[in-house]
Every structure is written in C-alpha cells, then in structure tokens.
Amino acid sequence: MTFKTLFNEYINIFKDIQSNSEIVNKNNRFKNHIEPVIGTMEIESIKFKHCQQIVNNIIKVKELSPKTAKNVNAVVQTIFNYAIKNEYTEKNPANHVIIPKFDNKYNIDLSSEQIKSLIDNILTFENDMYRLIFIFALHGRRKSEILKMQYYQLDLTNDIYTIPPQKNKSRKYDSHEMTPLLASELHSYLKTKENIQQKDYLFLNENTNTYFKDIRKPFNQLKDLSNISKMRFHDFRHLLGTESIKKGVPIEHISQALGHSSIEVTQRYITKDAKISKKVVSSLLDTFVSKDEK
Structure with a gap:
C-alpha cells in the first residue's frame, strides 16, 4: 500500500465526522508537501529520513515557517497512526522528526x-x-x-x-x-x-x-x-x-x-514584559520592607 492510497482511505473514512475545513487543510498539506516526497512510496519502506525530508523542504527549500512544518508533519503522524490501528504497519517514522523551535506567541499591535x-x-x-x-x-x-x-x-x-x-x-x-x-x-x-x-x-x-x-x-x-x-x-x-x-x-x-x-x-x-520583574519585586518590598530600608 502506498502512502497516497493510505491517505485517501483515511480521508474517505473520516470525511463525514471531520469539518470540511479540516479535510481541505489535510488535502492541501498532502498535495503541496507530502505527496511529492512519499506519496508513491510503500508505507513499509518510508523511514525517518523521508519524513524529515518533508520538513527540511518546507523550511529550507520553500522557506516556510517551522509552524507550517509542524502542521504538515502532524498530518503524516495522523495517517501513520491510522495505519497502525489497522495493522498495516507497526511503526510511525514521523514521530521522530526534528522541527526547529519557534515562538507561537502572538500579540496584536493595536493602540x-x-x-x-x-x-x-x-x-x-x-x-x-x-x-x-x-x-x-x-x-x-x-x-x-x-x-x-x-x-x-x-x-x-x-x-x-x-x-x-x-x-x-x-x-x-x-x-x-x-x-x-x-x-x-x-x-x-x-x-x-x-x-x-x-x-x-x-x-x-x-x-x-x-x-x-x-x-x-x-x-x-x-x-x-x-x-x-x-x-x-x-x-x-x-x-x-x-x-x-x-x-x-x-x-x-x-x-x-x-x-x-x-x-x-x-x-x-502571554508576552514578556520588561516591567514584570520590577512589579513583582516592588510588590514584595512594599509588603515586607519599611520605607526607611528601601
């Protein structure tokens, strides 16, 4: 069984219980990032290096974010987990993929x-x-x-x-x-x-x-x-x-x-605030230290 066949089987099984946007996202990630690397490969022949190559292509070649790479790898992991549950394979090589750390915090910049x-x-x-x-x-x-x-x-x-x-x-x-x-x-x-x-x-x-x-x-x-x-x-x-x-x-x-x-x-x-340390220490001092000692 090729990974593409496995992917299509998964989509067919879960299309009625997952949202349309979720199915569309999985299909897009498969078509744009996964299929070119492992789509035609037999699932038993797919190894860690192939899954890592998908991530490397996203970050180094396509110059997309580590977050995108993480989302794509999550699809590969999901499909392999489905294969394991069906006893098509015993391993999930995508579990070992290394993705660079990234800051997922967000702060809207409005006054x-x-x-x-x-x-x-x-x-x-x-x-x-x-x-x-x-x-x-x-x-x-x-x-x-x-x-x-x-x-x-x-x-x-x-x-x-x-x-x-x-x-x-x-x-x-x-x-x-x-x-x-x-x-x-x-x-x-x-x-x-x-x-x-x-x-x-x-x-x-x-x-x-x-x-x-x-x-x-x-x-x-x-x-x-x-x-x-x-x-x-x-x-x-x-x-x-x-x-x-x-x-x-x-x-x-x-x-x-x-x-x-x-x-x-x-x-x-939660974003880092340079004033936080001062506020925390000042609160402690205001509670336990007299004005003459500060």
Whole structure:
C-alpha cells in the first residue's frame, strides 16, 4: 500500500465526522508537501529520513515557517497512526522528526485608541447583521463559528449559545452565556426574522441561500472607520486574549471564553514584559520592607 492510497482511505473514512475545513487543510498539506516526497512510496519502506525530508523542504527549500512544518508533519503522524490501528504497519517514522523551535506567541499591535475606536465603530455599525457578526467576534468566536451558526444553537430563554463539537476546533460542546450587549443585539436582530427553522443559518446569505463565505467588504469598512490598516478577522480572538491577560483575568477563564482545548493554547497570548520583574519585586518590598530600608 502506498502512502497516497493510505491517505485517501483515511480521508474517505473520516470525511463525514471531520469539518470540511479540516479535510481541505489535510488535502492541501498532502498535495503541496507530502505527496511529492512519499506519496508513491510503500508505507513499509518510508523511514525517518523521508519524513524529515518533508520538513527540511518546507523550511529550507520553500522557506516556510517551522509552524507550517509542524502542521504538515502532524498530518503524516495522523495517517501513520491510522495505519497502525489497522495493522498495516507497526511503526510511525514521523514521530521522530526534528522541527526547529519557534515562538507561537502572538500579540496584536493595536493602540488603546485604535481598540476603543474599533469597539465604538462595531457598536454603531449601520448594518445590523454585520454589527451582530462583529459583536460575536468581540466575544472571541472564530469566523467560521459565527458564519455557520444555526438557530438550534441558541437558547433564547436563558440567553446561552452553544458551539457543537463539529463546529469548533476543540471537538467538544462549547457553551457560553451571553453578555447583556450580545443578548440585546441578538434579540433585536431576531425581531426582523420570520418563519425561522432550527436548521436555518443565523446569518443567511440570501443570494446563495446558505451561510456567508466572504465578509471582507464590511470588515474592511470597519477597519477603515477605525483607522486600522493591518488586522485579520481572527485577530478579534487575539485581542480578547491579549487584553484579558493584561487586565489580570485568570488564564483558565480566558481559555474557556475562547473555547481552547487546553490552557497551553491560551498561553500564546502571554508576552514578556520588561516591567514584570520590577512589579513583582516592588510588590514584595512594599509588603515586607519599611520605607526607611528601601
């Protein structure tokens, strides 16, 4: 059995229980990085050196990031684990691949004035549908979670919304109580809707009769209004995580708000601050040392 045959079998088995974006990502990583190196090789003949070559090509030849290499290698590992479970092979050579260390922390570069302007412009955004989409984004929801939201996910009696496993990255039920702002905007938005079915999308694109695939135009309009040149939609999540860390919100709480699978993922938002040491030591001195001694 070649690795390509094995990969196709895996995709066919899991395509109905994994999200479409996850399947697309695996296919792209296989086609662009994995297939050229080991696609036609028999799985029993694939060794550590071949898996390492995939990573080397990504970093040295294609000049892509170590994070990309890690994601691609994860696909190879997954496929070999599938093969082991089916007793096609007994080894997983991708487990031993060496990937250069990289900093996975992220800090969105917006000033306090820009953040205030962004929030102000969201709350006054003229189109009520896009305004609600942006408010959901302020609450830490991923773009796909927002755009694919359906009415069955809303508990309007208790003002709770749920992101089911098939619609989030943690693959667990993810429930959130609405803030007064979100609840108010949502109830106001729903007053304009009629004949709602539970399976209907909350944000329906009437031109295609399905969910929106692209909202770049209103998002660019929001950035222009807020005098922000560089910002991705996903940066709403980074904004919530980074600013909450600065405010001293417990990381466990931030992790739950963002729907992370583990606290380790949330720790990307913790950035080194040159003033931290001074603050920590000053706190100790203020507590235990008299003013005359300092």
